[in-house]
Amino acid sequence: MSFAMEVKEEILNHTFTEEQKIALLSGFIKYNGELIYTNNGAALKLTSNSNNVIRNIFSILKTIYKGNIEISIIQIQKLRKNKIYQLMLTDKVLEFLASNNIYNVDDGEKIIEMDLEKYDRKIKQELTRAYVSGMFIAIGSVNSPETTNYHLELQFKEIESAIYITKILKKFGFEFKTTTKGNKTVCYIKKSIAVSDFLKFIDASISVMKFENTRINRDVSNNINRMINIDIYNQQKSSATGTKQVQEIELIQKNNLMSELSPKAQKLAQIRLENPDASFSELEMYMNDQNVVITKSGISNLFKIINKLANTIGD
Known part of the structure; x- marks a missing residue:
């Protein structure tokens, strides 16, 4: 399992309040969900290549969404055999999305901005963290701390979302840089302290410890090697x-x-x-x-x- 997937599964193992569940689902659905129109009406498809992620999303959904949810597994035959785990919401989907500020039925577009005006500052912060956590589960990735290249990124299909999220995260001290990769807008951070702080922000405390321990051990090892090289140079x-x-x-x-x-x-x-x-x-x-x-x-x-x-x- 990749380090990024460990982070995502850890986030979903937390206990959330009802409002935090809605915020997390909102962040996840906006950037993972696919709206499908059938003869029976609109349906919402959610996918993940992690069974644990999709099971936890299913558990959270069941407490909020009262309609039918179909679960399926898709086997992908490529160079490696991968499985895609899928949830399909089929009852009153548009009403569910509209009521949770995810989708604007009149405009037929995703609602990019969060609606947190009625909450006080502390609750706003908690719900923003839950929202960003859900978004990271949907479109986020982070390099393993075993590598020397520290990198955490979020991939957006539309630049408007990237602009909005980087603006929100800047309020919490995160300076994400933006670039284009194909038809996607990528927001990323590379400094180890920024990656560690972001993992704290999305409540992945175990992953933070793993990240920091690995980073510290590498820094100690690098310092020892540097001192050895200096000694060798001085001897020579x-x-x-x-x-x-x-x-x-x-x-x-x-x-x-x-x-x-x-x-x-x-x-x-x-x-x-x-x-x-x-x-x-x-x-x-x-x-x-x-x-x-x-x-x-x-x-x-x-x-x-x-x-x-x-x-x-x-x-």
Whole structure:
């Protein structure tokens, strides 16, 4: 099961108030439902490739819609055998849709905006979250937290819905970007913190924990790898630097010019010959162990003097 489907099934496992059920169904039906006209009148088709999703939608519907609901399973034969689970509402469908602010019978169009004016601020927020949850179940997707590409999106058939929903979500701090994919308008977020906050917004708390744990573990692993790479780079750099300094010291010795160096520089040169791969921090420690007080900056200055002397040889 995909992570997106886990989120959708988790949302539907919650207990909802009557008003929240209507809001969630409204969001789901507007973006999943298909209105079909037959000889017996209008019918509404709802589909999902998740048995759990369609069963939960059916359970919620039964508490609100008193008409007949037909359940069916469609087997799709393609590269993989997939099943589509389907609900068909066949009694007084238009009345049901109109009474719940889903469909305008007179205009023959879906009602895009929510009708929440009669509620106070707190109830408005709760119903908006339920509505967006239902909409996400219908047209939402989110990448698995196992991937490094954080991405959550909503796919709309009409741009008007995309504009309205992004405007609503902006009030809750979500900055969805919009693009076109074929004949659909896609609203998406990519920042991990935004994806996590959106999952909280639609009450997918278990999925949030899974998302955050996976993200944190990956970040820790990436930081460890980054530190290892830095250590390797520093070791390689120290080794290359040490090799060059050893060559310069040996050149000075070969030309009997060690006396040109100060006693402290001569001591450092001897320690470098004995420890060609040592870092400046280690050389500082070795010098201090031999009662020569010096800092890493002092070591760097002495090596500059050694380098300058070595460069004069052969002129």
